[in-house]
Amino acid sequence: MKLSSTVVSLWLALVLGQQFPECTRELAATDDCADVINANACYNQFRFRNNQTLSCIGGTTNDERALKACKCCSCVGTQMCNWVTQSRFQC
Template identity: 80%
Template sequence: MKLSSTFTLLWVGIALGQQVPECSRELAATDDCADVINANACYNQFRFRDNQTLSCIGGTDNNARAKKACKCCGCVGKVMCDWVTQQRFQC
């Protein structure tokens, strides 16, 4: 019983740690989020598959693009946030 409780607490902690920020007007107005939001046509082309989607986002390298995707996925929508979670980026 104790092991089950420990596992549940660990799972909840992990799930809460992966929450994405809400998209506020201030966040959406940043250059980082503009790079993520403006790539919608590219996302539609790749249908959120693999790292091709990451290449849609402006940035110096994949780490920079991943940080932007984590920070701003809420400004694109649930499908983007789900993709970020599936990719297991270090947000």
């Protein structure tokens, strides 16, 4: 019983802790989201496995890239938002 309550607690923390904006036409048209969306080929190369994926996103610092990833991950897809969550970026 303790294991299942731990799993449920972890799941709730992930679900409630990371809320990503819905990808609207307006959001996808921003320069920030273009930097995230246009990097699909780079994401495929790294397969969202390591921190190299962050370098795919245009930006001058990793903090700036992480913020763009948080803001626009839903425009790329679920795998991108999962990677953002697992990477524990401060969104």
